[in-house]
Amino acid sequence: MKPKKLPGYLSPAEHGWFYLFRFYGIVVLFFLVVPLLVIIPLSFNATPYFTFTKGMLELQPSAYSLQWYANFFTDPQWLLALKNSFIVAPVATLIATVLGTLAALGLTRPGMPFKTLITSLLVLPMIVPLIITATALFFYFSYLHIVDSYVGVIIAHAILGTPFVVITVTATLEGLSPQYYRAALSLGASPRTAFFKVVMPLVLPGIISGALFAFMTSFDEVVIVLFIAGPDQKTLPLQMWTNLRYTIDPTILAVASLILLLAVVLLGSLELFRRRSEKIRGVSG
Amino acid sequence: MTKDPEDRSTGVSRRELLALGGATAGVVSLSSLATLIGAKRAAAAGVDKLNLVSWGGAYQTSQIEAYQKPYTDKYKVGFNNIEKSGNGPALLTAQEQSGNISWDIVDMLQADANRLYEQGMLEEIVWNTDLDKGSDGKPAWEDFTKGSLSGGDDKSGGFVSTISYNTMFGYNKEAFPNGAPQTIKDVYDFEKFPGKRGLEKIPAGNLEWALYADGVDKDKIYDVLATPEGVDKAFKKLDEMKPHAVWWSQGAQPPQMLAQKEVTIASAYNGRIFNAIASDNQPFGFIWDGGLYEWDGWVIPAGLPKDRLEEAKRFLRFSTTTQALIDQAKYIAYSPARQSSFAQMGDLTFSKNDKIKMMDYMPTSPDHLKSSIAKSASFWSNYGPQLSERFSSWLAS
Amino acid sequence: MCADVTAATGGPAEAGSSSLKARLRKAEAKKRRGAFMLTLPLLIFVTVMFLVPLVGMIWLSVANTTIPEYMPKTVSALSTWDGKELPPEKAYAAVAEDLQAAFKVRKFGVIAKNLNEQMPGTLGLINKTSFRTGRLKTAPANWKDELTKIDKKWGEMPIWTLLKRQSASWTPDYYLAAVDMERGPDGSIQAVPPYQRIYVKLFIRTAWMSTLITVLTLLLGYPLAYWISRMPDNKANLMMIAVLLPFWTSLLVRITSWIVLLQSHGVVNSILVGSGAVSDANRPQLINNELGTIIVMTQVLLPFMVLPLYSTMKSIPDSYMRAAISMGAHPWRAFWRVFAPLTVSGIGAGVLLVFILSIGYYITPELVGGQSGQFISNRIAYNVQQSLNWGLAAALGTILTAVTLILFLLYGMITGKGKVTIG
Numbered sequence A: 001m002k003p004k005k006l007p008g009y010l011s012p013a014e015h016g017w018f019y020l021f022r023f024y025g026i027v028v029l030f031f032l033v034v035p036l037l038v039i040i041p042l043s044f045n046a047t048p049y050f051t052f053t054k055g056m057l058e059l060q061p062s063a064y065s066l067q068w069y070a071n072f073f074t075d076p077q078w079l080l081a082l083k084n085s086f087i088v089a090p091v092a093t094l095i096a097t098v099l100g101t102l103a104a105l106g107l108t109r110p111g112m113p114f115k116t117l118i119t120s121l122l123v124l125p126m127i128v129p130l131i132i133t134a135t136a137l138f139f140y141f142s143y144l145h146i147v148d149s150y151v152g153v154i155i156a157h158a159i160l161g162t163p164f165v166v167i168t169v170t171a172t173l174e175g176l177s178p179q180y181y182r183a184a185l186s187l188g189a190s191p192r193t194a195f196f197k198v199v200m201p202l203v204l205p206g207i208i209s210g211a212l213f214a215f216m217t218s219f220d221e222v223v224i225v226l227f228i229a230g231p232d233q234k235t236l237p238l239q240m241w242t243n244l245r246y247t248i249d250p251t252i253l254a255v256a257s258l259i260l261l262l263a264v265v266l267l268g269s270l271e272l273f274r275r276r277s278e279k280i281r282g283v284s285g
Numbered sequence B: 001m002t003k004d005p006e007d008r009s010t011g012v013s014r015r016e017l018l019a020l021g022g023a024t025a026g027v028v029s030l031s032s033l034a035t036l037i038g039a040k041r042a043a044a045a046g047v048d049k050l051n052l053v054s055w056g057g058a059y060q061t062s063q064i065e066a067y068q069k070p071y072t073d074k075y076k077v078g079f080n081n082i083e084k085s086g087n088g089p090a091l092l093t094a095q096e097q098s099g100n101i102s103w104d105i106v107d108m109l110q111a112d113a114n115r116l117y118e119q120g121m122l123e124e125i126v127w128n129t130d131l132d133k134g135s136d137g138k139p140a141w142e143d144f145t146k147g148s149l150s151g152g153d154d155k156s157g158g159f160v161s162t163i164s165y166n167t168m169f170g171y172n173k174e175a176f177p178n179g180a181p182q183t184i185k186d187v188y189d190f191e192k193f194p195g196k197r198g199l200e201k202i203p204a205g206n207l208e209w210a211l212y213a214d215g216v217d218k219d220k221i222y223d224v225l226a227t228p229e230g231v232d233k234a235f236k237k238l239d240e241m242k243p244h245a246v247w248w249s250q251g252a253q254p255p256q257m258l259a260q261k262e263v264t265i266a267s268a269y270n271g272r273i274f275n276a277i278a279s280d281n282q283p284f285g286f287i288w289d290g291g292l293y294e295w296d297g298w299v300i301p302a303g304l305p306k307d308r309l310e311e312a313k314r315f316l317r318f319s320t321t322t323q324a325l326i327d328q329a330k331y332i333a334y335s336p337a338r339q340s341s342f343a344q345m346g347d348l349t350f351s352k353n354d355k356i357k358m359m360d361y362m363p364t365s366p367d368h369l370k371s372s373i374a375k376s377a378s379f380w381s382n383y384g385p386q387l388s389e390r391f392s393s394w395l396a397s
Numbered sequence C: 001m002c003a004d005v006t007a008a009t010g011g012p013a014e015a016g017s018s019s020l021k022a023r024l025r026k027a028e029a030k031k032r033r034g035a036f037m038l039t040l041p042l043l044i045f046v047t048v049m050f051l052v053p054l055v056g057m058i059w060l061s062v063a064n065t066t067i068p069e070y071m072p073k074t075v076s077a078l079s080t081w082d083g084k085e086l087p088p089e090k091a092y093a094a095v096a097e098d099l100q101a102a103f104k105v106r107k108f109g110v111i112a113k114n115l116n117e118q119m120p121g122t123l124g125l126i127n128k129t130s131f132r133t134g135r136l137k138t139a140p141a142n143w144k145d146e147l148t149k150i151d152k153k154w155g156e157m158p159i160w161t162l163l164k165r166q167s168a169s170w171t172p173d174y175y176l177a178a179v180d181m182e183r184g185p186d187g188s189i190q191a192v193p194p195y196q197r198i199y200v201k202l203f204i205r206t207a208w209m210s211t212l213i214t215v216l217t218l219l220l221g222y223p224l225a226y227w228i229s230r231m232p233d234n235k236a237n238l239m240m241i242a243v244l245l246p247f248w249t250s251l252l253v254r255i256t257s258w259i260v261l262l263q264s265h266g267v268v269n270s271i272l273v274g275s276g277a278v279s280d281a282n283r284p285q286l287i288n289n290e291l292g293t294i295i296v297m298t299q300v301l302l303p304f305m306v307l308p309l310y311s312t313m314k315s316i317p318d319s320y321m322r323a324a325i326s327m328g329a330h331p332w333r334a335f336w337r338v339f340a341p342l343t344v345s346g347i348g349a350g351v352l353l354v355f356i357l358s359i360g361y362y363i364t365p366e367l368v369g370g371q372s373g374q375f376i377s378n379r380i381a382y383n384v385q386q387s388l389n390w391g392l393a394a395a396l397g398t399i400l401t402a403v404t405l406i407l408f409l410l411y412g413m414i415t416g417k418g419k420v421t422i423g
Helices: A012-042 A067-074 A076-107 A115-127 A130-144 A150-174 A178-186 A191-220 A223-228 A236-245 A251-280 B008-048 B057-075 B085-098 B110-118 B206-213 B218-225 B228-244 B253-259 B270-278 B306-318 B322-329 B339-343 B366-371 B377-396 C002-009 C020-060 C066-070 C072-078 C089-104 C108-118 C122-134 C143-150 C157-167 C173-178 C199-229 C233-248 C251-262 C267-274 C290-314 C318-326 C331-342 C344-359 C363-368 C376-385 C390-415
Strands: B049-053 B078-082 B105-109 B159-172 B197-200 B245-248 B265-269 B284-299 B353-357 C181-183 C189-191
Touching: A012 A251, A012 C199, A012 C233, A012 C251, A012 C290, A067 A076, A067 A251, A076 A115, A076 A150, A076 A191, A076 A236, A076 C020, A115 A150, A115 C020, A115 C390, A130 A150, A130 A223, A130 C020, A130 C376, A130 C390, A150 A191, A150 A223, A150 C020, A178 A191, A191 A236, A191 A251, A223 A236, A223 C376, A236 A251, A236 C251, A236 C363, A251 C233, A251 C251, B049 B306, B057 B078, B057 B270, B057 B306, B057 B322, B085 B105, B085 B110, B085 C376, B105 B110, B105 B306, B110 B159, B110 B284, B110 B377, B110 C108, B159 B253, B159 B270, B159 B322, B197 B228, B197 B253, B206 B218, B206 B228, B206 B284, B206 B377, B218 B228, B218 B377, B228 B245, B228 B377, B245 B253, B253 B265, B253 B270, B265 B270, B270 B284, B284 B366, B322 B339, B377 C108, B377 C122, B377 C376, C020 C390, C066 C072, C066 C108, C066 C157, C072 C089, C072 C157, C089 C108, C089 C122, C089 C143, C108 C122, C108 C157, C122 C143, C122 C157, C173 C181, C173 C390, C199 C233, C199 C290, C199 C344, C199 C376, C233 C290, C251 C267, C251 C290, C251 C363, C290 C344, C290 C363, C318 C331, C331 C344, C344 C390, C363 C376, C376 C390
Parallel strands: B049 B078, B049 B105, B197 B245, B197 B265
Antiparallel strands: B105 B284, B159 B265, B159 B284, C181 C189
16 A cells, blocks of 8 residues: 655654554454455365364365365255245345335425425334344234245345335435436427436436345345245345354355355446446546 | 327326336236245145254254155155254244244154143144054054153144153263263363363253252252252252353254364263264263153144145154164164164164164163153143243343 | 325315416326325335334234133123132133133143243143143032132132233233333232343343444544545545445355354464464353454444444545644644544444444344343344243334334434435
8 A cells, every 4th residue: 555645744753643543444444354355265175164274274275175165056955045045135126126216206206295204114124123123024924824935025025125225216316407307308308208318327326226235135134034934935144044053064154255256246336336327427436 | 209298297207107117017916926836836845845843963864864765765755854843842833823834743852742732733643543553563552662652641642752862961082081071060060171061052951960960869850940949059050050151052063062172061962972973983972970861753733734734644654663763773872762663673783883782872771771860741841931931031141 | 195185186265266376286286196106105015014013013012812812701700800809700610611612622721821921830720720621521510619629729819810910902011021020919010030130131231232332333433434534535435345345245144254263263263372372271252252242243333333434524625624733733633623523423323323233133142142142132032933922022122113213313313304324
């Protein structure tokens, strides 16, 4: 890292402070990121232990193996969990995105009645602790007889995802000047054309980031699944939970590394969408 | 694109509504379609797959080898093995309260099974018609060891034992090169035998051992534990254990804890220690003193649909024959519940090593019975819920 | 919503006139309706699938349906009983008939479980009485004598007081239990025996550990946010991605990595032992206790502190500090007197956000907290899944929800206009 040029009026003690301060910042960043990175090399461990073996530190090829990855892709329990996660998360995301986008379009219209009250109600699922949502839904779904079903899990995850969509899309729409739309109309576009050709491309990044948030929420959710899913709806986080709780085997390190990779890809694409959205709107950033 | 005749201020909203509304309708119909498919599959699954709940690890493996594989070969019915017996009674009650029973056959402890049967949560099993005769021709009620069929009376009930097992302490020999622990008192001696203790996260066992270690006579333990003072005394002794304890909740955990030296002594099911020694060559030893033996076996939840109930009952019958119980004893050191099975296993050897005679490791072999404590199912049926409540408060405080 | 409908149809006074004002109002109403219709699908979805369950949970925390449902005769027989002395024969007969009926459908265990939650020891009494009465071929001449013969507890007041109390279709008892109180045998409110006192302790523990975690995230997050906020934009963005990476990564992945690091034979302990800092026998216990919960939750919640701090600090121009310094203030003084006060709203938002999230945490304490690092959430889960005391779980849940919502209102006031933002 290149040292930032310090203003000349600072005394040597203040220089010392500056570097100490920077060191502190780096330590905190380490605390945030490094624990995550530790699992990646360990996931290639040839022994079933959670620590670096001597061979690994000496970089002997025999100390490394892909067996835990192979295990993940062959164990029926893990595969079932993977399959379920890819059934539940996309469907829940789709429902959350459609309903959330509609609501955001309404909320940002001039003349929306009870705006604050309705907004608060709609973001409530994000605020109430998950354990409460899980408990309440468990009681309710028991009553409706939809515990241990895909429908129950999907509904619950869609509920959790909607606040994210509402918030990101509302924020995008509020940042959008109505003049674009009016300009398009005044230049002769039909409202339909104006909406789909002008407004939509501007809002799309917001919708997509909301959808990504919703997807990640569902993909990572374990508390609700723990309460309302049956053995057939076991998702990836639930399988990880079981693994962590009872019989830890290093397959979970391979899974964790893969999920980490997915997070990096998603975060990267989100950043791209943010940049694209700013570019379209002519905001430099 | 056609020209839009509608009022400009609402035209867009109609369009949006139409487009997004269409999408919603699509999603709804898709998900309902998925549900329909799911429901159809679930209905079919009742016959081609049984949801079997057990304790995991070496024990569930023994059930897979001895019962499930032959059953699948014979009837083409597969199994979904769920490792949740540790929390079985509670989860089953929750399923019953929510009206959605997803388990077909459950491996359970006797005390819990008796209590659940009283609450109407288990299917009634008629001993002499739902279970096969012994290989010597005796009807089931006479062939099963006295007390191993329970819940109701001499005609029917809810609980069919398959095995009796011991919950006892095991230790890692490498941790104690200068003399191994021999008794429950040694387990409580943290100076002489340093290291953490692995204990099951339930009151049963821990309270008995606390009293035993405190000097209460083996035969008097349940009398003392039935009094409030006795319970206080047991918890007081357990306080000594608390800072040294690592709690486990699944039978597969203690051998793992011992192997990784996370603990030096752990309570465990005798079969798990046996398997760690016999098939994984772990340097473990047994402390037979104070081992608690009890019955364990099958129950069928009440309220299953007819097809699943019949399948579960057929499996129950299949997995409790004289031969099935002998077969299981090849894989794990638990005593079969049928006398006709026990009588035939004098020379039975371990499935993976024919030098190991299973009889030497059976919890109900005459030698081991002398040093063991008979766990009282009736005591735990009556006092279990209160003591569990108090135990969990004690743990969390 | 009703107001909206009236506005849309228009008042009777304007109905006849077609003045410009009325037309405008009509257009306005149409607009409002259009906007509302767009939010309606989600509003319905959230109401039916979220608000209704929440209200259901609150109802469950006071509901008391078991005895009215399974012992209807007893309930009606006791409705006229004054509770001063033992009830009349007809109450004994009612109990016996209810239990006989419950025995037939094998539901007496449900009654026993419900009563036993209120008065330990009742389980045996109900089971025994059900078995004995259920097997009687003919009704005895006097049920009172018969029941008292089965168990002398039927000849004493406590069980009757309990039955009378449980006859009501709602009860405050779960809330009493949630604060370690109970009804005594005579129905008066008293504290539970010391060994059962757990909930007050857990509420306090949840609060103080959350406070500690909040303070830790502030101590770690404030300098970091300051540092990043003073960086050039492109570098700051990169740093923020590093901050956000853990925020985006699955909670279970993060917990996995901490378990790998901190367990007794994990990476940290291996390094400590390998470097000779500690002996093999004295590996420090870093996980499965309070320490584990604190370390992991601090890391997990840190981004929620850094984000609001960063966005507040970002909006403070460098020139403020420079101006203060150029006017002769010492940089420290400039920082404390000029910069820090401007970040108060960011601190408030971050502190509240982390605290709110923290008090509701369940997964982390459950997996890395051992016994001493458990929160109130873990006890809610225990009551739902293991002890099956759903009423108590609902009462605890209602209390936790209320606390969270109040704190969130406060958060809304600090961040302004009740707006919620993420990322």
